[in-house]
Amino acid sequence: MTQTKLAEKQADEILDTCLKAGRLMLEGGSEIYRVEDTMLRIAHNAGVEEARCFITPTGIFMSLGQHSYTQITQVKNRNINLELVDRVNELSRKFAAKEITLKQLRKKLQEISRALPDFPIWLQILGATIMSPTLMILFMGAYDWADFLPAAIIGGGSYGFFLGMKRYTSVRFLAELVTAIVMATSTICLCHLLPILKVDNIIIGALMTLVPGVAITNALRDLFTGDLLSGISRAVEALLTAVALGGGIGFAIKVFAGGL
Known part of the structure; x- marks a missing residue:
């Protein structure tokens, strides 16, 4: 050679x-x-x-x-x-x-x-289950223990549904949209059965598991280091994810909330 x-x-x-x-x-x-x-x-x-x-x-x-x-x-x-x-x-x-x-x-x-390294699905769902009620308390600023367990159940269940949706669909942002609809609908139905619960608290806690916080942070870091193309595209992607989540929640509340 x-x-x-x-x-x-x-x-x-x-x-x-x-x-x-x-x-x-x-x-x-x-x-x-x-x-x-x-x-x-x-x-x-x-x-x-x-x-x-x-x-x-x-x-x-x-x-x-x-x-x-x-x-x-x-x-x-x-x-x-x-x-x-x-x-x-x-x-x-x-x-x-x-x-x-x-x-x-x-x-x-x-x-x-x-073989991409990743945490087991059960551990991811467990993390979402723990994170949802704790972030609910953090963002709402009140220790509403009545909503603590429902937020954990809705948050963990919705995140498991989200992982399943991502596995079977290649359409961007569809999993986030459908998961947000399922999450809000489940919360509204549960609050109809148990009027003591608050829809806003549970949805805010459960939704935090899907908010693209790391994506937004990376977009800002790329912008600050001069990678404008990457920073803008990642920021738009994170924004569209947030729109999908907000649109799904808004749709479910509009259709199913009724008097809540």
Whole structure:
């Protein structure tokens, strides 16, 4: 094999590894500057000094500088999975410390992409169940113990429904819209059966599990660091998610609330 072909093979391996790491981090909801920093560090530690990359929420472009080797990759799935971001960062640090080789790094990234790390569904639902009533108390500013248990049940059940909807639909924001309708309708029906309960308290607590807080934070961080394209697109995506949630709640209240 000629020297040129060896250089091309090495460049392909470096580019493929960097793009895999960047794509996984974007799919986990990482900020653009963090993705860029990780990709450039991997390239630098692989012996490439003049690597360049351009990152958007839906695609990554990377070039190895003077060698003119360039590749792109698409990012189709975007969620909030900080466990995924942490694992890629950990592998990048191990590669920088020479604990693993470039081939081992590439192999481990492929393994992660085939089996994305995530918490068990039961644990996610349990977290939503605990978070809903506590956030209800935080936002309402009152210890309304009558609504505490219903908020936990509605919050946990609605989040489980949301996870199921996301698995069986590829339409953006549909899961949020339908879940908000189901959540508000369930709350209204429960409050009809038990008039002592307050619709507003329960809905506010349960809804907090779906509010795109991390997405909004990342959008602002991208804007503040100068990544305007990513910041604006992420802000619009978070806004549309909020509109879907608010629209679902408003629709259910308008149709089913009656005198409440």
